[in-house]
Amino acid sequence: MSSATRSSDRAGSAMVTRVGRRIADATERYLTENGLKDEVKNFDWEFNLVKDDQVNAFCMPGGKIVVYEGLMKLVSSDDELAVVLGHEVAHAVAKHGNERMSQQMVASAGVGLLGLALSEKSELTQAAATAAFGLGAEVGVLLPFSRSHESEADHMGLVLMTLAGYDPGAAPVFWRKMAAQGGDKPPEFLSTHPSDETRIADIERLLPEIRAQYGTP
Numbered sequence: 772m773s774s775a776t777r778s779s780d781r782a783g784s785a786m787v788t789r790v791g792r793r794i795a796d797a798t799e800r801y802l803t804e805n806g807l808k809d810e811v812k813n814f815d816w817e818f819n820l821v822k823d824d825q826v827n828a829f830c831m832p833g834g835k836i837v838v839y840e841g842l843m844k845l846v847s848s849d850d851e852l853a854v855v856l857g858h859e860v861a862h863a864v865a866k867h868g869n870e871r872m873s874q875q876m877v878a879s880a881g882v883g884l885l886g887l888a889l890s891e892k893s894e895l896t897q898a899a900a901t902a903a904f905g906l907g908a909e910v911g912v913l914l915p916f917s918r919s920h921e922s923e924a925d926h927m928g929l930v931l932m933t934l935a936g937y938d939p940g941a942a943p944v945f946w947r948k949m950a951a952q953g954g955d956k957p958p959e960f961l962s963t964h965p966s967d968e969t970r971i972a973d974i975e976r977l978l979p980e981i982r983a984q985y986g987t988p
Contacts (some may be wrong), residue, residue: 778820783843790852791818794860797935826952830859845948850941857928933985942974
């Protein structure tokens with residue numbers, strides 16, 4: 772936030788804080804009621820709206836969440852914003868940021884070990900093998916790992932927003948808006964996120980179970 776420009780949109784900033792805080796409170800209640808009270812102290816929730824036209828939001832470990840103004844242009848209700856913030860809070864609770872950093876470290880170490888093993892080979896052989904390993908690690912490990920994080924955050928986010936009193940039925944509506952943004956998208960196996968079709972289908976499949984288990988507002 773020290774290098775970002777805070778949004779001057781007071782209504783939008785208040786909306787981000789209001790919805791985020793409500794989901795964070797519901798999350799902490801859920802953790803406490805399920806024997807995970809010690810986890811609560813790991814979070815210092817902060818929700819910021821930033822002046823930027825990107826249609827995006829992100830979460831850092833510990834509960835620091837940023838929403839860009841560009842994404843707010845697609846949000847037409849607290850329920851739809853709760854889809855985004857529930858997803859980002861879920862990333863924090865599941866510690867996905869920490870896990871991704873660990874995976875990157877393992878991949879980097881693997882490249883180093885490969886270089887050591889091939890140290891007596893020609894430069895061309897070393898370069899080709901290192902490039903192949905990098906592609907294999909990304910396509911075979913890091914990207915699927917990231918996609919599983921996104922799907923997990925979608926599921927957990929639906930639960931958290933429902934516990935906070937928001938309507939999970941807003942999720943497919945919002946993600947269809949995101950899908951309609953268009954632009955060139957890589958095939959699903961080369962993406963950090965599930966395809967739009969996969970994400971929406973998975974969410975619609977989960978909605979009856981979540982409504983039955985956690986109730987609807």
